[in-house]
Amino acid sequence: MFPFLDRAVFEERAFSSSLPQYLSENKEWCVLYYAVMAIGSLYHDHGSFSSFSGTSWWIFRVALSLFPRLVFGKRGLVSAQVT
DSSP states (O other), X not given: OOOSOOHHHHHHHHTSTTHHHHHHXXXXXXXXXXXXXXXHHHHTTSOOSSTTOHHHHHHHHHHHHHHHHHHHSXXXXXXXXXX
């Protein structure tokens, strides 16, 4: 397992004009994207991960809502990294 992100690849995809397509077609990457955005929001003092408390929580809840699909769905490297 790889417990890290390739920053260049992540940023390339995150800043791509194809981001909406990546998010809709790849649920593993979508969960990863929203988790990273939530951590970044937390880092910049926009709330906490306490339920219903600030921007960080509202971003993270998107990742949480998709998480069960990863746990009970098809397994792969990205799924393992996310879980």
